[in-house]
Amino acid sequence: MSVAVLAAGVSCEEADRRVRGVLSVWPVRAAVVSTRADSLTRLRGAGEAEAFVRGADCLVVVAFGEHAAPARRRAASISREVGLACVLLCDEPGEVEADAEGVFVTLPRSADDRTVAGVLAGLNAAAASLKDAKRRGELLERVNASAGKQLEAMHEEMQAAAILQRELLPQRMPEVQGLNFAAISRASSTLSGDSFDVVQLDDEHVGVLVADASGHGIPAALTLMLVSKLLPMTEVHSSGVRILPPGEALTRLNNAFIDRRGDVHILVTAAYAVINTRTWSVRCAVAGHPAPMVVSEADLSEAVVLDAGGPPLGVVADVNYDQCERELKEGDVLAMITDGFDRALDNLCGHTQLSENDGHVRRASDDALDELPIGSYERALLHHVRAISASARHGNDAVSLEEGVERFAHELTMQTGSLHQGDDITLVALRRVRHQSAADRGVDQAAGGAMKFGRTDRHAA
Template sequence: MNSQSKILIVDDEPFNVDYLEQELEDLNYITATAVNGQDALEKIVSESPDLVLLDIMMPIMDGFSVLEKVKADPAIRNIPIIVISANNDLQSVVKGIQLGAEDYLPKPFEPTLLKARIQSSLEKKHLRDMQDLYLKSLEREMNIARDIQKEFLPAQLPDVPGWEIASYFEAAKEVAGDFYDAFTLPDGTLTFLVADVCGKGIGAALFMTLFRSLIHAASISDQFSPGQEQKSLSPAERLQHVISLTNNYVAETHEESNMFATVFIGILDPVSGKLSYINGGNEPPLIVGKDGKVHTTLTRTGPAIGAIAQAKFTVKETTLASDDLLVAFTDGIPDTQNIDGEFFGNERLRELLMNHSSPTQLLNEIEVDLKQFIGEAEQFDDITLLAIKRKAS
C-alpha cells in the first residue's frame, strides 16, 4: 500500500481541519481540504483522493447528500468515505453507513483510533483496486479470446446458385462452445455443419477451435495420410473420413479431458439436391416443405464425436426438393429458458417454421422470438442455427 495516499478532509470547522491535517501529515499522508459538501464533490471528481474524511453536518450540502451523490456515480463510488460524527450522534453514524460509508470516526478524535481506521480503509481500497485491475485484465483477455474465436466462424456464407443460406449465432458468454461452418468443395458440393462442444467457458471454447479446425481441414483434404496419392472421395467417404478422423484424434489424444461435441454435418449436391449427412448426437435438423410442414427429421446416426475412440458413424441420405428448407441447430434453441423456467422447446420452433419465407427472414423472426421469450432471463447456452433453402425451380 502506498504510504503517500491522498486523503480529502471535508469539514467546515477550521480547528478540526487543522488537527486532522497535522495528524495525517505526521503519518506521511498527502492531504487536501474542502469546506462544504459541494466543494467536496468537486474535489473528489477532480483530485481522485484515496480516502475521504467526511463531516456530516455542513452548510450548502451536508455529508449525507455527498454520500448519496458519490455512491450513485460509478466513476467515484469506490472511493472509501469515513464519516465524522460526534460520539453522541449514533443515528447519524448508522445512516452514513447505510448510505455506503466505509467506517466512522467519533469526535473528539483519538489519534490511535484515527490511524487504525484510516489504515484499515486504505488497505481495503488497495485490495479492491488490485481486484479491479485483475478483472479489467481478465476482461481484456476474454475480449481477445472472443475476437480470435470469431475468426473460426465463416466471415461470409458461400453463394451457391439456386440456394439460399443464412446463419444465426449468439454466444451466451464472451466465448462459445458452439460453432458452425459452410464452404464449397472443388467439385461444387456444399459442406455445412453445426456443432456444440460440451461444457461452458474457456475449456469449451478451446476445444471448439480444435473440433472446428480438424473438421474443416479434413473436409477439404482428399488425402488420408502423407505420401498417399490424392483421390476423389464420394460424399459418404468424405464424411466418414472427416468424422472418424476428428473423433479418433480427440478421443485418443485428449482422452483425459472427456471433451466431446455433438455435430450435424452434411454434404449437399446443389444440382440434384441430394444430401449426405452424419448426425453425431446433435439435435435432429428439420426439413420443411413449401406447405410449411415438417416432413423430414434428420435423426442421429452416431454418438457425439470425441467421446468414444473408433466409434462407428452411419452416413444417411435424403433429397431436398424445390422450396424445401433445412434448419440445423444446436440444443441452445430448445433448451432456452425464460424467467419463469419455461423452455422454448422444439414445438415453438416448428411453429415458427410453418410460415417461413427466405432463410434470412426466418432467422430474423426466430431471433426476435427468442429474445422476447428470454426477456429478462439470462441466456444460459450458446444459440446456433443454420438454414438452407432450395429455391423454387
C-alpha cells in the first residue's frame, strides 16, 4: 500500500513520521507499505499536487497554524480530482468533518494513531468502492450508448423492411370483369407475419393466396417472402399454360418449402383459391389455415366453408393436399382470413350479441355439404361477412364491398386493446358482381380502379 503525504506549516519529515506511526497500527496488514512526502506549499503549479499523489492508495495532509484552512481546501480538491481517500490532520482540537462523498475527513491533531488509522482505512475502502462504481457507471454508459446506436440502426432496418414488405403486398388489385376485391392487413408489430396476394393467372382465372407464419419480425417476414416465391400457380407446356389446381399447388409448395427453408423451422399456414371467371367455380385448398368462407346473397343466414383439410406447410413432406369446389353465384362473397381474427372475432362477439341460432355454417366437400356446429368464431365471422355481403344490396357492388370491409376494419379498431393487438390480422374479400346494365357497369368500373393506401390497411374494389 502506498500513502502520499503532504505537509503545510510543518516539515515533511515530521509529517512523514506521523503517518508512519499511523501505518504501524493499520487495522489490515498490508503486504508493502510505502510513503512519499512533499510540501503542499511548494507544489503550487497547476496539477503539481495532483501529479504527486496520483498512483497512491490514500492521502494524508498534515497542516498546522495558518496553513490549515487553505490546506483543507486544496486537500479536498485533490481528493475529488484524483479519487483518493484523504485525512487532514490540523491543530484545531475537536474538529471532525466529512465531505458529501465520505472520502475526505478532517481530524484534530490530537487524534491518536489508531483513530486516524481506522478512519483512513474506512475511507480507503469507501474510495475503492466509489472508483469501482464510477468505472462500472462509465462502462455502462458506453455500453448503453453503443446499444442505443445498435437499437437505432435495427429500428431503421426494421422500418425499411416493413416498408419493403408492404410494397410487396398487392398495390392494386387486378381488374377482373365480374369480380370486386377488398382487403385489410394489419401488423401487430413493425413486421407482419401475414401475407396475401391476388394474381390474375389468365383471362379466365384469378389466384388468391393468404398465408400466416408463426411469430413476427424478420424471420417470419422472410419466410413468407419465400413461400410467395415458391408457390407455383401456373405451369408452361408446349401446348400452352396450365393453371395448377390449388391442391396440387400447395402440394408442390410444401415440398419446395421443406427443401429450401434450411434450418429455419417456422410454422406456415396457407389457403389458396382459384376462381374461374367463366364457370364461376371456386376451388380451394387449405394447409392448416382458417378455411375460406362463402356467404350467399340469396341466403345471408347460411355460409359454406371451403375446408378440405391439410397440415401446415413444412410439417410433413409429400403430403397430397385435397381441395374442395363451390360455385360462386351472383352477389356471393368469398372471405379469406388469417388466424389473428380468432381473437378479434371472439372479442367482437360480445359487442354484437349474436344468437346461438344466428346462421348456419356448412363445409363443402367433394360430393356434399355437411352441416357444422357453429361456434363463436364461425358465428362472428358469418355475422361480419354477412354484413359485408348485405352492404352490396344497395348501391354499386364495388363501392359497397369496400365500404363493408371498411366498416369491419372500423369495428376492429374500436374494440378494446386494438392498438396493441395480439396477432397480425389479414382479410381478403371478393364478390361476384350481379348482372348489371351497361350504365351500371360504367359506374362499377370507375369505382373498381380506386384503391386506398394506409400504413396497415389496403383496400381495392
